[in-house]
Amino acid sequence: MPSSTTPVKTAVVTGASSGIGAATARALRAAGFRLVLGARRQERLQQVAEPLGAVWRRLDVTDPRSVEDFAAAVAGCHLLVNNAGAALGLEPIAEARDDRWEEMYRLNVLGVLRMTRALLPKLLASGDGHVIIVGSTSGFEVYPGGAGYTASKHALRAVTKTLRLELLGRPVRVTDVSPGLVETEFSLVRHGGDAERARAAYQGMTPLEAEDVAACIVFAATRPPHVDIDEIVVRSRDQASSTQIHRRPPGTAGPAR
Numbered sequence: 001m002p003s004s005t006t007p008v009k010t011a012v013v014t015g016a017s018s019g020i021g022a023a024t025a026r027a028l029r030a031a032g033f034r035l036v037l038g039a040r041r042q043e044r045l046q047q048v049a050e051p052l053g054a055v056w057r058r059l060d061v062t063d064p065r066s067v068e069d070f071a072a073a074v075a076g077c078h079l080l081v082n083n084a085g086a087a088l089g090l091e092p093i094a095e096a097r098d099d100r101w102e103e104m105y106r107l108n109v110l111g112v113l114r115m116t117r118a119l120l121p122k123l124l125a126s127g128d129g130h131v132i133i134v135g136s137t138s139g140f141e142v143y144p145g146g147a148g149y150t151a152s153k154h155a156l157r158a159v160t161k162t163l164r165l166e167l168l169g170r171p172v173r174v175t176d177v178s179p180g181l182v183e184t185e186f187s188l189v190r191h192g193g194d195a196e197r198a199r200a201a202y203q204g205m206t207p208l209e210a211e212d213v214a215a216c217i218v219f220a221a222t223r224p225p226h227v228d229i230d231e232i233v234v235r236s237r238d239q240a241s242s243t244q245i246h247r248r249p250p251g252t253a254g255p256a257r
């Protein structure tokens, strides 16, 4: 918590209804931030927000009107955590579905663009703004079946790096936090609700937890204003790359959490 002389900062977190976004909201609250949380599933969002005393509002980052309304309702903003995102499907390029590729691009790239553009005036006006973008190791690497998602996260990384260049000399920091495998609803969403396929992604290995990524986000957010953490790439000990994952036989203990 900040001392009585430290002004309370406001953080906006997108995709705060589950996974990394929900964990980030809890961790930022514990670090003393005031919160404004957004996502589409209002009941889930409310469950995250209410115990934290957070302001919450329905937000669909793929809908320009929703983003405008959300941003207009934010009184002031020091920190924007662009976390909302998803992978849809795992088809090879030969079988790629245009609708899924378009949706991933709208969500993972245009959603971040729109949120950042809408809140930038408030981030600048704060005098000490910060945009944290949840990228992915898929912004650095590729894997078979992952082209739609990896292309969107590579594009997002280009946006993040460009933003940092464009904001040079202005009081807004830009940080890319890029995790490897994290056990959230991500895999369930990717496989259209198929729990068995979703579980297979983590089988025999110990993935990151949402809280591990939230801790990286809070670390970046709580550095002094002159320190810009440029990129954090974080993976579980069992993952060396997108395709090289150490999986143990059933019943074998993994690393302690």
Ligand code: NAP
Pocket (backbone or CB within 6 Å): 014, 015, 016, 017, 018, 019, 020, 021, 038, 039, 040, 041, 042, 044, 059, 060, 061, 062, 083, 084, 085, 086, 087, 107, 134, 135, 136, 137, 178, 179, 180, 181, 182, 183, 184, 185, 186, 187, 189, 210
């Ligand atoms: P998750 O549990 O599925 O959370 C995704 C969040 O994004 C949810 O809160 C979801 O809320 C929100 N969201 C989805 N579409 C949205 C939209 N159109 N507008 C607003 N919010 C939307 O998965 P997660 O792992 O926490 O994912 C968070 C971020 O981490 C994503 O950007 C993902 O690409 C990235 N990431 C995840 C992993 C991983 O292995 N889990 C690895 C690397 C990077 P609603 O459905 O309620 O809108």
